[in-house]
Amino acid sequence: MSTRAALVLLASLLAVAPVAAQTAPAKAPTTGEAPAEPIDGQEFPRADGTFLGIKLQGVQLKVTFYDAKKVKASADAVRIAARWNDTKPRKTVLLPADASTLISPPVIKAPYSYRIQIVLIGADDRELESFQLNPATLPRG
Numbered sequence: 001m002s003t004r005a006a007l008v009l010l011a012s013l014l015a016v017a018p019v020a021a022q023t024a025p026a027k028a029p030t031t032g033e034a035p036a037e038p039i040d041g042q043e044f045p046r047a048d049g050t051f052l053g054i055k056l057q058g059v060q061l062k063v064t065f066y067d068a069k070k071v072k073a074s075a076d077a078v079r080i081a082a083r084w085n086d087t088k089p090r091k092t093v094l095l096p097a098d099a100s101t102l103i104s105p106p107v108i109k110a111p112y113s114y115r116i117q118i119v120l121i122g123a124d125d126r127e128l129e130s131f132q133l134n135p136a137t138l139p140r141g
Helices: 003-021
Strands: 042-045 051-057 060-066 079-085 089-098 101-103 116-121 127-133
Touching: 051 127, 060 089, 060 116
Parallel strands: none
Antiparallel strands: 042 051, 051 060, 060 101, 079 089, 079 116, 089 101, 116 127
């Protein structure tokens, strides 16, 4: 084999080798379960092993409920009471936007130099849990 033919063969192998080395991404095994999705907002673990995703959506506070596998789940709270002090004492109620999300009216304003206390309220007007949030660290979107 001539040197020129060997170089052409080597060049063609080097051009094809990276493409041949690429493989299709491995598919997740199908178990019939919904795949875990990223939590929308800052993740807050709950006492029962489930999660909340909390974020600022414009000037609204949005709370989304997730199960233990981090898949959206129906909200177990019928409303959420929120209160904070920015320039004066303020409070609002987050109401359902859909089965897994509660959202506030447009009342959250910058600068976010305050803390928001939220209380999850169940169907029987019983306090389920409470959290304290720093709106400056919450994701926006």
